[in-house]
Amino acid sequence: MFIFIPPSESKAVPGDAGPAELGSLALPELAATRRALREALVGLCRGPAEDALGVLGLSSGLAGELAYNQGLRKAPAAAAADVYTGVLYDAFGLPSLRQRGVTVDHVLIFSGLWGVVRPNDRIPHYRCSAGVKLPGLGSVSTVWREALRAPLAAHVGEELVVDLRSGAYAGFWQPGANAVTLRVLHEYRAGGRTVRKIISHHNKATKGRLARALLESGQVPGKPAEFVDVVRDLGFTVEPGPEPTRPHSPTTMDVVVSEL
Template identity: 35%
Template sequence: MHVLLPPSETKRTGGGGSFDPADLSRAGDLGPARAEVRRALEEVSADEDLAARALGLGVKNRDEAARNLRLAGSGVLPAIERYTGVLYDAIDIETLDAAARQWVDAHVSVQSALFGLISAADPVPAYRLSAGSRLPGLGAPLKRVWGEAHRGLEWNSLGWVLDLRSKDYAALNPLPPGRGSVLSVVQRGPGGEVRALNHFNKAAKGDLVRRLASSSVPLSGADELIGWGRAHGLELLAGPGDDEFTLVTEIGAPARSR
């Protein structure tokens, strides 16, 4: 199986070495689009006011656009360490043992707005660009540029795909029918009813990835994942549609009175 994650708006700074686009996976297929998006991003980032509008920056984070102007000389970190926030905090990659970390490196990819689909182990710099950003110099929405660039992606090489990406990032590289399943997260209330989650949706997805990495069990479909979840105390349900299933979680649930 292979897990697809969204990136995060926030990113850890620092790292070692220097960034080289040739070090990223799928450099042959995605290299031209990466260069095109990077050029347009650097162009917009050179104007502070334009960058704030295009990248959705506020007063507190306007300085993040400057990261886009020093990509070549900035240090790199593996993507799974670069991204931060609720989902990645739940994975807590630095506390996984060596076997679990190897599983993540081999079975997890991230859908970046700047680099396209990258491996969890790919060395990336800190940057600022989201799926909803508009780059005037690109001449087309990111969705169109990346959709075309990923058209030749060999999905078969990934095996069965567990898609945990948000809608905006999934739109950059849509999962073909029959190649995997999309996961939604709900919470069961005291009366048995379920409701969708927002903030804790990410925490539940990160926790699921951590559990999968820690068990390192080979899974090849939704049925096997549901069975694995049952054995590990997770409630996973088929549906509501084809190629979809649901994780029912207690993460973020209010404490029940005794």
């Protein structure tokens, strides 16, 4: 079973350590693509700041992010589990799982700069989201759709994919029928009726909690129906989601929460 998660825009800055080795990251055959994207990003951020901020979709208040991107070749790196922060990662608690010896190698984090990384892969602080279009290379999403197609299909094989990615990163690689995609619905009462909505905080936190519970359980479902049974046994409310719009699509499921 593989668990796919998105990155986070918020990231910790690694301390005094060596730089990332691109060939040591998940799917080392992607090293050349990673290097090309990194070089394009470094070049962009060493040019006019206004242009770089515009391409990266950053406000002037985040101009400090450009300095991190400028130094990516030699920037100190740390385990991705320690670099990515935010609501989903706080709920997932990857660092504590690693410290306890829980295997996390089947968690794949999708990234605009690195494609996919494992929690133990060493990366620096950076800023490059899925929607960025880099000079000379174009959309990073398009680059990764092409580069990931064959290597990731071979890596995943026939194993179940639990896809917790956000929409922008889901476009990097599409799993087939042996996959489950989840959305989280917050259920509450308003105006005398029951309302269900997707609320960002609940969505991220619940996905992090669910992923953590799956790894802690030690269970490895092989099919979508088995996954649903496991998740219900772990105490989550799961219902069928929208019908797939194309053949051989993943099974869609809704996780319903009333509070965190």
